[in-house]
Amino acid sequence: MAKTKTIFVCNACGYETSGWMGRCPSCQAWNTLIEENMKSSAPASSMPSKRQSWVSQNETVPLSDVSVEEDPRYTSGLRELDRVLGGGFVTGSLVLVGGDPGIGKSTLLLQVSHLAKTKGLVLYVSGEESRTQIRMRATRLSIETNHITLCTQTSFEEVSQTITSLRPSLCIIDSIQTLYSEELSSAPGSVSQVREVTAGLLRLAKNLLITIVLVGHVTKDGALAGPRVLEHMVDTVLYFEGENSSPFRMIRAVKNRFGATGELAFFEMTDVGLLEVENASTLLLSGRPIQVPGSVVTSCMEGTRPILVEIQALLNPSSYSVPQRMAQGLDRSRIGMLLAVLEKKFAVGVNNMDAYINVVGGLKITETACDLAILAAVFSALKDRPIRPNTLVLGEVGLTGEIRPIADIERRLIEAGRLGFTSCILPGSNKSGLARIQKRKTGNPSLTDLPDNAPVLPELIFADTLSEAMDVLFMDAPTQGSIKKGGRS
Numbered sequence: 001m002a003k004t005k006t007i008f009v010c011n012a013c014g015y016e017t018s019g020w021m022g023r024c025p026s027c028q029a030w031n032t033l034i035e036e037n038m039k040s041s042a043p044a045s046s047m048p049s050k051r052q053s054w055v056s057q058n059e060t061v062p063l064s065d066v067s068v069e070e071d072p073r074y075t076s077g078l079r080e081l082d083r084v085l086g087g088g089f090v091t092g093s094l095v096l097v098g099g100d101p102g103i104g105k106s107t108l109l110l111q112v113s114h115l116a117k118t119k120g121l122v123l124y125v126s127g128e129e130s131r132t133q134i135r136m137r138a139t140r141l142s143i144e145t146n147h148i149t150l151c152t153q154t155s156f157e158e159v160s161q162t163i164t165s166l167r168p169s170l171c172i173i174d175s176i177q178t179l180y181s182e183e184l185s186s187a188p189g190s191v192s193q194v195r196e197v198t199a200g201l202l203r204l205a206k207n208l209l210i211t212i213v214l215v216g217h218v219t220k221d222g223a224l225a226g227p228r229v230l231e232h233m234v235d236t237v238l239y240f241e242g243e244n245s246s247p248f249r250m251i252r253a254v255k256n257r258f259g260a261t262g263e264l265a266f267f268e269m270t271d272v273g274l275l276e277v278e279n280a281s282t283l284l285l286s287g288r289p290i291q292v293p294g295s296v297v298t299s300c301m302e303g304t305r306p307i308l309v310e311i312q313a314l315l316n317p318s319s320y321s322v323p324q325r326m327a328q329g330l331d332r333s334r335i336g337m338l339l340a341v342l343e344k345k346f347a348v349g350v351n352n353m354d355a356y357i358n359v360v361g362g363l364k365i366t367e368t369a370c371d372l373a374i375l376a377a378v379f380s381a382l383k384d385r386p387i388r389p390n391t392l393v394l395g396e397v398g399l400t401g402e403i404r405p406i407a408d409i410e411r412r413l414i415e416a417g418r419l420g421f422t423s424c425i426l427p428g429s430n431k432s433g434l435a436r437i438q439k440r441k442t443g444n445p446s447l448t449d450l451p452d453n454a455p456v457l458p459e460l461i462f463a464d465t466l467s468e469a470m471d472v473l474f475m476d477a478p479t480q481g482s483i484k485k486g487g488r489s
Contacts, residue, residue, distance in 0.1 A: 008033040009191040013228045027228070036186040073258075074169075077115020080266065080276045081108075083305075084251050085236065086259015089116070089170065092209040093258065094202050096176075096231065098216040098224040099240030104249055104269055105215050107137065108240070109172050111273050112213075114143040118169035121147050123162070125171065127154040127178025141273045154188065156181045156197045163204055173201065175215035176230075189217075198233055231255060242269075243362055248283065249274065250363075253303070263303030281308040281419055284361040291389055294381030297421070298373035298393050299412040300365050306408065306415040308392070310360040311370065313377035315353040323352060329359030331366070335374070338397060342375050345401045345466055348382055369406040371397040372425065375466065376473055387473045392416045392424040392458065401466040405429040417455035425472060428464035 008020050011034050015026035023030050073088040082088045089095070099105050106129070113122045126134060131150050138145055149166065153159050156179050163171055173179065179197045180188035187193070198214070205212045214234065216224045224231060231237050235257045242249035251265040266277035277283055285308055289295055294313045299306050318324065327335045335357060343350045357374060359365055372395035380387050387393070394412060396404040405427045416424055426434075463469040 007036055009036055010034075011191055014191050014195060034191065036190060036192055074119070075117045076112050077117065078112065078274075078276060080278070081112070081251065084238065084253045084256075084259075084263045084265045084303075086253075086256055086263075089211045090235070090258050091169075091211055092206050093211055093235040094198075094205050094233070095211070095213045095236045095238065096216050096224070096234040097213060097238045097240060098218050100218060100242075103240050103242055104267075104274060105240055106174055107141070107269075108251075108267075108274055109174065109213060109215065110134070110137060110143060111141060113148050113170070113172060114138075114141075116170055118147075120169035121149055121166065123149050123151060123166055123168040123171045124174070125151045125153065125159055125162075126174045127152070128175060140271075154178050154180060156200055160200060160204060163210070164208070167208055168210060171210055171212045173212065173214045175217060176201075177217050194230060198230055202233055241362075246362070248277070248361075260303045262301075264305065264307070280305075281415060284309050284363065285419070288360070291386040293384045293386050294377055296373045296377040296380065296387055296393050297391075298370045299415060300363070300367055300370055301408050301411070304411075306411045307363070308415060308419060309363055309365070311373050311377045312358045312360060313374070313381040314356040315350070315378065315381045316356075318352055318354045320354075324354040324356075326354075326356045328357070329362065329364045330357060330374070334368075334371075337399070338371055338375055339378065341397060341399060341401060341466070342378060346379070346470075348379070350378070350382070353382070368396040369394055371395060372403060372466075372469055376469070379470060379474070383474070385474060388423065390420070390422040391473065392421045393469075393473070394425065395427045395463070395469065397466060403427040403429075403463055403465060403469060405433070409434060413457050413460075414455060417457045421458045423459040423461060425461050425463060425469055428462040431460075431462050434460070 006018075008017050009015070010024040010026060010029065011032045012029045013024060013027040015024050017025075017033070020033055020035070024032050073090055075082055075088045076085065085095075097105055097109070110124070113124055116122065124134065129152075131152055134150060135145070138148075149168070151159065151162050153162070159173075159179065176194060176198060177189040180193050181196050181200070184192055184196060201212050201214070204210070216230070218224055224237070234255075236253065237255040239252045239254055240249065241252060247269045249267040249269055251267070253259070253261050253263045255261060256263075264280075266280045266283065267274040268277050285297065288297070288310050296311050297308055298311060299308050301307075325332055325336055325339070335355070339350050339355060342348065355378060357377065373393040375397060376387055376393050392412075394406055394409070396406055398404055409426065409430050413424060461472055463472060
């Protein structure tokens with residue numbers, strides 16, 4: 001006789017309890033506990049993940065005797081995707097790709113199935129589309145299907161048998177929310193089903209040394225649907241971002257055990273599929289107005305890649321008792337702090353103005369190296385005067401008005417020089433860290449680590465305080481402070 005057990009599972013973190021509670025004691029989220037019926041007539045050893053090892057090698061060996069050649073990489077066929085993955089797919093890894101509906105996840109993975117340089121066949125498991133629908137998409141994308149095997153099952157037990165018998169080099173599961181284990185009575189996509197099926201697929205990936213790519217749905221807030229433990233179990237988590245009204249798409253790595261996190265890849269959605277965009281800075285700066293008040297160009301680091309973006313600001317007299325602070329792509333709390341510093345140092349009346357600040361292109365900036373560019377855009381919009389032409393603005397602003405140093409300055413300057421910027425405002429404390437670039441500009445032949453075809457670097461202007469930076473950017477713009485020091489390279 002099968003035993004039925006009722007439990008309540010948190011839809012946010014996967015916490016389980018025997019009784020309902022309004023607030024999850026694990027993640028402190030409200031109204032996230034969902035009732036599920038756990039019914040199982042099979043022994044515990046037949047469960048997809050319970051009481052089973054994820055790795056078959058149980059013997060202990062010295063770490064020095066483990067060869068890294070056991071887990072080689074192979075390319076996905078897309079250079080932008082390879083860079084986000086850290087060099088390509090790793091055998092025996094589990095990759096999770098999440099994104100909004102209709103963003104292009106299935107299109108991307110079908111292209112990867114065609115372009116990936118695998119040593120065996122590719123298994124495409126679809127629980128959302130029929131074989132005819134997948135073939136129609138493959139025909140539209142001009143994809144060769146000789147080495148791609150389709151499976152339209154949703155039962156984990158049947159999919160597991162198929163993977164074990166075929167032993168593909170690459171397996172794509174579209175999507176993880178459609179798979180279910182027959183040993184669990186809960187509905188497909190529930191917390192328990194997603195957790196157990198993912199654990200079973202992880203065991204298959206480690207034991208058979210195959211790469212499994214999971215497609216995950218997202219919630220209305222943009223987070224991956226299912227228990228939070230799902231992101232801890234997989235090796236790599238990729239977010240597919242973009243606006244449905246725009247043809248451009250971005251893939252961001254938020255977790256990667258085999259490479260750097262925070263990497264960003266750009267693609268363009270066309271009639272023939274996703275095309276790589278190698279020059280992201282040119283894409284984001286295309287159509288930028290020249291010498292317009294309220295427009296400033298800065299550089300942000302996405303992983304190891306410098307990207308030049310435009311920050312725009314608009315200020316209007318406020319009609320409310322509390323001025324509005326609207327920001328797209330930036331942290332609103334930090335915007336408020338920066339505006340307070342600007343008002344303290346210059347007394348320009350920002351406290352009575354509605355401020356609207358936008359990062360053009362839909363990019364989200366989290367680093368503080370763009371603080372000075374934000375204040376320059378606000379000051380430019382307030383005074384209705386453009387900043388110094390062809391100038392890149394970099395620097396972190398402290399509460400006392402000082403400009404603090406930033407990291408990866410060399411990569412940012414090389415990217416700025418490649419796009420034709422002639423000058424750059426930098427923190428004065430970064431001057432000592434630019435010795436190699438200074439030697440290159442003076443023609444020192446001892447410097448051999450920079451490429452010969454490197455672009456001409458912009459003129460470097462150093463500023464230690466916010467007043468110095470504004471004096472340089474606006475020349476004779478009225479400020480409370482005056483330039484006491486600040487050099488040019």
